[in-house]
Amino acid sequence: MNTKTLQKYRFLFAIGLTLFLGVIFTGGLYAAEKKGLLDAYHAENGVACADCHENENKREAVSMVKCLECHDVEELAKATAAVQPTNPHLNRHYNTGADCNLCHHQHKTSENFCLPCHAPFNFMVP
Numbered sequence: 001m002n003t004k005t006l007q008k009y010r011f012l013f014a015i016g017l018t019l020f021l022g023v024i025f026t027g028g029l030y031a032a033e034k035k036g037l038l039d040a041y042h043a044e045n046g047v048a049c050a051d052c053h054e055n056e057n058k059r060e061a062v063s064m065v066k067c068l069e070c071h072d073v074e075e076l077a078k079a080t081a082a083v084q085p086t087n088p089h090l091n092r093h094y095n096t097g098a099d100c101n102l103c104h105h106q107h108k109t110s111e112n113f114c115l116p117c118h119a120p121f122n123f124m125v126p
């Protein structure tokens with residue numbers, strides 16, 4: 001094989017590798033995004049749209065009372081007692097009563113409600 005052909009093969013190999021890694025990377029991002037949204041996670045765990053939205057024709061924000069039909073605040077506070085730097089489900093302002101929807105969103109990325117006032121509370125909200 002002469003140098004020119006070798007360079008050509010190297011070039012093609014580089015393109016192939018770039019495309020291959022690109023596909024894997026994009027796939028990974030897509031999977032992360034999908035795992036990120038709670039509606040998908042709830043669906044995987046057998047929670048139907050109607051379990052949260054009583055009126056099939058008028059789907060709107062769901063109150064925390066609905067969440068509490070399936071989730072228990074005392075159990076949650078225990079489950080995340082070891083989370084650093086502080087327990088998101090038991091805190092000085094709200095005790096165990098913080099509205100779930102302040103942090104957890106179903107159809108868009110969840111948010112860390114505490115962060116704007118407490119920079120060190122950098123937890124990731126599922």
Ligand code: HEC
Nearest residue numbers: 039042047048049052053059060061062104105106107108
């Ligand atoms: C675990 C409870 C829950 C489930 C299950 C759920 N939703 Fe929602 N939905 C909410 C909440 C809470 C909101 C308010 C916005 C948010 O938090 O994302 C909302 C808002 C909406 C809205 C208003 C527009 C918007 O995005 O704010 C629509 C439409 C909707 N949901 C449709 C659906 C459909 C269709 C399904 C089934 C695939 C579904 N929801 C499943 C809790 C739920």
Ligand code: HEC
Nearest residue numbers: 041042045047051052062066067069070071100101104126
């Ligand atoms: C019909 C029952 C039901 C309702 C209503 C419900 N959930 Fe859930 N939720 C589940 C089940 C089942 C799971 C999966 C098991 C688990 O992780 O606890 C789950 C899991 C979760 C998780 C864990 C996600 C993770 O990645 O670990 C969060 C956060 C959550 N729900 C928030 C909410 C919020 C906020 C509401 C109210 C808007 C709500 N749920 C309403 C049944 C419900």
Ligand code: HEC
Nearest residue numbers: 067071079080083088098099100102103113123124125126
């Ligand atoms: C201050 C923000 C915040 C509020 C308010 C909040 N959560 Fe969470 N939640 C979190 C964070 C952060 C985690 C992840 C903790 C960790 O790293 O394990 C979490 C985890 C969870 C989990 C998974 C628990 C497990 O066993 O790992 C469930 C279920 C859940 N939340 C439901 C709720 C419900 C229901 C409410 C309302 C009663 C609520 N959360 C209110 C921030 C919040």
Ligand code: HEC
Nearest residue numbers: 086087088090091092093094098113114115116117118121
């Ligand atoms: C609007 C701003 C604001 C938000 C949002 C807020 N805090 Fe605070 N927090 C404060 C202020 C101001 C103090 C200091 C005064 C006091 O101790 O009450 C404080 C004090 C605290 C303390 C005791 C002192 C410390 O740093 O250990 C804890 C714990 C705490 N907050 C947890 C939380 C959690 C968890 C959230 C999210 C659910 C949250 N805060 C949301 C303003 C806020």
